[in-house]
Every structure is written in C-alpha cells, then in structure tokens.
Amino acid sequence: MSLEVRGVSKLYGSVKALDNLSLTVPDGNFTCFLGPSGCGKTTLLRIIAGLESADSGQITLGMNDLSQTQPSERNFGVVFQSYSLFPNLSALKNVMYGLECRAWPKAKAKARAMEMLDLVHLADQADKLPSQMSGGQQQRVAIARAIAPQPSLLLLDEPLSALDAKVRAELRSEVRKIQQDIGITTIMVTHDQSEALEMADQIVVLRGGQVEQVGTARELYHHPRTEFVANFIGTINSLAVEPNDKGSLMFGSAPLVVPDSQGSIRKLGVRPEAVTISSSPAKTDNSLAGIAKTVRFLGNYNVVEVAPDCAPDQIISAELRGDLALPSEGDAVYVNFNSEQLRELQA
Numbered sequence: 141m142s143l144e145v146r147g148v149s150k151l152y153g154s155v156k157a158l159d160n161l162s163l164t165v166p167d168g169n170f171t172c173f174l175g176p177s178g179c180g181k182t183t184l185l186r187i188i189a190g191l192e193s194a195d196s197g198q199i200t201l202g203m204n205d206l207s208q209t210q211p212s213e214r215n216f217g218v219v220f221q222s223y224s225l226f227p228n229l230s231a232l233k234n235v236m237y238g239l240e241c242r243a244w245p246k247a248k249a250k251a252r253a254m255e256m257l258d259l260v261h262l263a264d265q266a267d268k269l270p271s272q273m274s275g276g277q278q279q280r281v282a283i284a285r286a287i288a289p290q291p292s293l294l295l296l297d298e299p300l301s302a303l304d305a306k307v308r309a310e311l312r313s314e315v316r317k318i319q320q321d322i323g324i325t326t327i328m329v330t331h332d333q334s335e336a337l338e339m340a341d342q343i344v345v346l347r348g349g350q351v352e353q354v355g356t357a358r359e360l361y362h363h364p365r366t367e368f369v370a371n372f373i374g375t376i377n378s379l380a381v382e383p384n385d386k387g388s389l390m391f392g393s394a395p396l397v398v399p400d401s402q403g404s405i406r407k408l409g410v411r412p413e414a415v416t417i418s419s420s421p422a423k424t425d426n427s428l429a430g431i432a433k434t435v436r437f438l439g440n441y442n443v444v445e446v447a448p449d450c451a452p453d454q455i456i457s458a459e460l461r462g463d464l465a466l467p468s469e470g471d472a473v474y475v476n477f478n479s480e481q482l483r484e485l486q487a
C-alpha cells in the first residue's frame with residue numbers, strides 16, 4: 141500500500157523538527173530518508189510509526205488515515221539502530237514473540253518464525269541467545285522479527301549504522317533482496333549516502349525538517365536541484381557566476397559556455413569526474429587556463445585541483461582515471477568541461 145505524508149509539522153520547544161513536510165512512498169517501494177544528523181529523519185519515521193504525534197498534517201496508508209489508528213493496530217515492522225532483541229530469549233523466541241502477541245497459535249508461530257530465520261540465513265542459529273550472536277546476526281534476527289507478522293509497512297532507522305563496514309556492505313544487499321522478495325513497502329532512515337544510493341528505489345533528501353529533493357539515485361546524482369543535494373550525494377565543483385550586460389555569464393573574468401536556462405543563474409555545478417585536464421587548450425565548450433595547485437595520487441583515480449586564471453580563488457577539482465598522465469603541482473594546465481555537464485544549482 142502506498143504511504144502519503146501531507147503537510148506534517150512537529151515542534152520540540154522552539155526547534156522545528158519537521159516543517160510542513162509532504163511526500164509519497166509508492167506501494168512496494170524502498171524509500172530512504174537521507175540527510176545529515178538533526179534534519180528530522182527519526183522524528184518523521186517515529187511519527188509514521190505512531191510512536192510520536194505530529195502537531196499538524198495527515199498521514200495515510202492506502203485508504204486509511206493513520207491518525208485514526210493506534211500504533212499497536214498499525215501492524216508495522218520497526219527496526220532500530222540499536223539491537224533491540226530480548227536478551228533472555230533465543231533467536232527463534234524473539235521472532236515468535238510478536239506473533240504470539242498477535243495471538244498466533246504456537247505451532248503456526250514457530251513455523252513462521254523458522255521460515256523467517258531461514259529467509260535471513262539464520263535457521264541454524266535459532267536456539268542461540270542474542271549475546272551468542274554477532275551484531276550483524278542480531279540485526280538479521282531483528283529484521284526477521286519485524287517482517288514475521290506480515291506488516292503492511294517496514295520502517296528501519298539506521299539499522300546498519302552500528303555494524304562494521306564489511307558486515308554493513310553484506311547486509312545492504314541482503315536487506316534489499318528480502319524487501320524485493322516479499323515486496324513490502326519500506327522506509328529506511330540513513331545519513332549514509334552510499335547506503336541510500338545502493339539500496340533505495342527512491343531517495344528523499346531532508347534538510348532542516350523539509351524535503352530538499354526527491355528522486356532516484358540517478359536523478360539526484362545527475363540532476364541535483366541544489367548545492368546541498370549535489371554535495372550530499374557525491375561532490376561537486378560549485379562555480380559562482382555573474383551575468384554581464386552583454387548577456388554573457390562570467391566566471392571571474394572569463395565568459396562560460398552554459399546550457400540554455402531560464403532565470404538568472406548564480407551557481408553552476410560540475411562533477412569532478414566530468415572535468416578533464418590538458419597541457420594545451422582542449423576542444424571542449426569551456427577550456428580555462430590555470431595552475432595545478434594540488435595533485436593527489438589515489439591509485440585507481442587521481443584528483444587534480446586547479447586554480448583557474450579567470451577566477452583563481454575558485455578551485456576546480458578534476459577526478460582523473462588512474463591510467464591518465466598527471467601534471468605536477470605548479471604546472472600551467474587547462475581545465476576543461478562541456479556545457480551539458482554544467483548544472484544550475486539553487487541556493
């Protein structure tokens with residue numbers, strides 16, 4: 141069922157945790173709420189779960205207005221960052237717990253719990269206590285427990301953040317696969333852009349309690365609306381530009397060839413991997429003379445930072461494939477990019 145959030149606001153004292161926020165999570169979709177610490181991700185997830193109430197706004201799941209539904213009747217699966225298993229219960233009993241609370245007969249609950257443990261590849265660990273399992277295994281039990289009662293929505297708040305890098309990487313694809321296999325509408329909160337890029341069908345970038353941009357990973361990467369999104373998902377060179385009275389867009393003292401655009405552009409973004417470096421002028425739309433300030437050798441790719449002569453205080457970073465020749469620091473070079481690689485960035 142699709143989830144609809146409309147005009148939700150939440151104040152804590154004078155802190156606007158959520159500010160008239162609206163979004164849609166389509167049926168069967170894996171949506172990530174992505175944003176820096178304090179932007180309101182957990183507050184929004186907790187309001188959707190019914191663990192917190194909104195000051196205003198409306199949330200509906202399918203045809204149901206959730207404000208009319210008690211949290212216990214929502215039948216949502218929830219997993220938090222901290223392992224929240226009952227320490228005195230085995231993996232199996234932990235998964236069975238929610239089913240027995242819902243009055244499933246014991247035999248049926250046990251069969252379902254085993255099926256869920258099998259789904260998260262822990263069938264052979266059913267009798268272990270949480271303390272006898274690794275963090276990754278405990279989180280898999282927590283996920284099995286959350287999905288066992290066939291919830292209509294799965295809510296995950298940074299479920300992988302406490303795990304070490306290798307386990308986190310494995311669980312990303314595993315959680316995604318389980319979600320796709322059972323087709324459950326899922327929201328996962330994360331501050332980790334690579335996690336969102338890898339796992340989500342749809343990413344909602346939050347900033348200061350508001351939606352900054354919604355899109356697929358590709359849309360956000362290739363068409364960031366603002367500098368904030370461009371720098372949160374990857375990195376970008378932001379070039380401050382000024383229109384002159386002849387209708388050219390000036391980057392310092394040089395006019396730039398830019399894409400057609402409505403409105404007055406003040407900031408243009410270009411991804412470092414879209415920039416090339418050469419020792420003589422290139423045939424790109426823009427080829428600016430400058431000085432290589434820093435050259436960083438990173439192996440499979442390398443980074444060269446150039447101070448362009450036309451705007452020496454606006455350093456442009458180029459990310460170059462590892463097999464390409466590098467200038468030396470202090471060399472006179474050209475920094476090159478095409479107009480179709482430039483993105484207009486709003487404040």
Ligand SMILES: Nc1ncnc2c1ncn2[C@@H]1O[C@H](COP(=O)(O)OP(=O)(O)O)[C@@H](O)[C@H]1O
Pocket residue numbers: 152155156157175176177178179180181182183184
């Ligand atoms: N229970 C609370 N009491 C007071 N302020 C809170 C409470 N919960 C969250 N906040 C504030 O609301 C804002 C959003 O917090 P949160 O939703 O936890 O952000 P995130 O999960 O994105 O890090 C922050 O400024 C935070 O300090």
Ligand SMILES: [Mg+2]
Pocket residue numbers: 181182183329
């Ligand atoms: Mg949080």
